[in-house]
Amino acid sequence: MAAIFYVKDRAKMKLGIGNDHAAYNMKLQIKEYLESLGHEVVDYGCHSTDSVHYPEFGEKVGRAVANGEVDGGVLICGTGVGISMSANKVHGVRAAVCSEPVTARLTKEHNNANIIAFGERIVGIETAKAICKAWLDAEFQGGRHETRVQMMMDIEMRP
Ligand code: RB5
Numbered sequence: 001m002a003a004i005f006y007v008k009d010r011a012k013m014k015l016g017i018g019n020d021h022a023a024y025n026m027k028l029q030i031k032e033y034l035e036s037l038g039h040e041v042v043d044y045g046c047h048s049t050d051s052v053h054y055p056e057f058g059e060k061v062g063r064a065v066a067n068g069e070v071d072g073g074v075l076i077c078g079t080g081v082g083i084s085m086s087a088n089k090v091h092g093v094r095a096a097v098c099s100e101p102v103t104a105r106l107t108k109e110h111n112n113a114n115i116i117a118f119g120e121r122i123v124g125i126e127t128a129k130a131i132c133k134a135w136l137d138a139e140f141q142g143g144r145h146e147t148r149v150q151m152m153m154d155i156e157m158r159p
């Protein structure tokens with residue numbers, strides 16, 4: 001019964017999206033794509049191609065994921081690196097930057113990534129969509145991976 005509800009929830013998630021100026025155009029296309037899959041998307045900015053600083057948007061989406069305001073997050077900057085590094089500074093975030101869908105799937109199955117990230121200057125729009133789809137469709141496998149994810153999160157508790 002619980003598994004059925006879980007699948008139903010995954011089919012329609014509330015996702016946070018964030019980007020910097022380098023990824024504004026891709027953000028618009030990905031937002032539309034995620035909505036076309038039936039997800040609700042909360043846009044944490046930025047909202048133009050005017051130069052901004054990616055840590056602001058990585059942190060906003062990271063905090064929204066960590067406090068349960070959204071079920072998961074999508075972050076895009078030029079490479080996906082700076083914005084995901086920023087999100088990973090927020091307690092409870094596991095943001096993974098990917099350039100292809102196999103890694104995107106495995107970040108959910110093995111690492112239970114709660115944010116997926118990629119770069120507008122690195123991947124094309126179809127690859128970006130495939131990365132999102134692979135991550136959204138995948139399920140955390142638990143078991144030995146649960147132990148490792150817990151060990152990873154325990155690092156945050158140590159000074
Ligand atoms: C912005 O020029 C660029 O540095 C940023 O989008 C990102 O690639 C950083 O990791």
